[in-house]
Amino acid sequence: MVIQHIPQNPRNPFYTIIPKALQKLGWTCIIFDDHTKLKVMLRDSQRKRIIHFHQLEPYYHSATGDRDETSQRAALLLQDIVEFKQLGAILVWTKHNPLPHNRQFEDIDRKFIQDVVELMDHIVVLGEYAKTCMEQYADAESSGSK
Numbered sequence: 001m002v003i004q005h006i007p008q009n010p011r012n013p014f015y016t017i018i019p020k021a022l023q024k025l026g027w028t029c030i031i032f033d034d035h036t037k038l039k040v041m042l043r044d045s046q047r048k049r050i051i052h053f054h055q056l057e058p059y060y061h062s063a064t065g066d067r068d069e070t071s072q073r074a075a076l077l078l079q080d081i082v083e084f085k086q087l088g089a090i091l092v093w094t095k096h097n098p099l100p101h102n103r104q105f106e107d108i109d110r111k112f113i114q115d116v117v118e119l120m121d122h123i124v125v126l127g128e129y130a131k132t133c134m135e136q137y138a139d140a141e142s143s144g145s146k
Contacts, residue, residue, distance in 0.1 A: 002022050002028070002050045003031075003050065003052065004018065004029055005056075014055075014096070018054065042087035048090055050090045053091070056077065057102070059073065059077050060112065061073070061104075078112065092121065092122045093116065093122075095134055097130065098134055099113075
């Protein structure tokens with residue numbers, strides 16, 4: 001089973017393309033955006049769950065453009081991802097844009113990416129440009145998983 005992490009207002013077509021592709025391969029794909037419910041599901045599950053992430057900045061970028069709020073939201077999201085991992089989830093992150101399109105908080109984004117990469121079990125990078133950029137955060141050859 002793959003749990004697809006999707007914000008309430010997805011603006012990126014990969015949010016729907018990836019779950020449909022997984023379903024065609026025979027995977028059960030659950031879409032979620034409620035971290036509290038997901039934590040309960042992970043606690044109650046006897047099986048390992050795969051959580052697939054795509055864009056994460058919609059969860060932490062402030063809608064009002066506030067730097068402090070963005071930083072706080074990034075820290076809270078990071079805490080949730082740490083807890084998912086502690087609850088036994090296998091974490092997979094697909095990246096095609098090395099940095100968010102909105103670069104208002106590039107320093108926060110870079111720090112967040114650096115921290116999240118350390119938690120991921122697998123990182124799928126789409127495209128040579130993204131691969132080159134992501135190599136500053138993760139070794140492309142590290143045991144074939146990141």
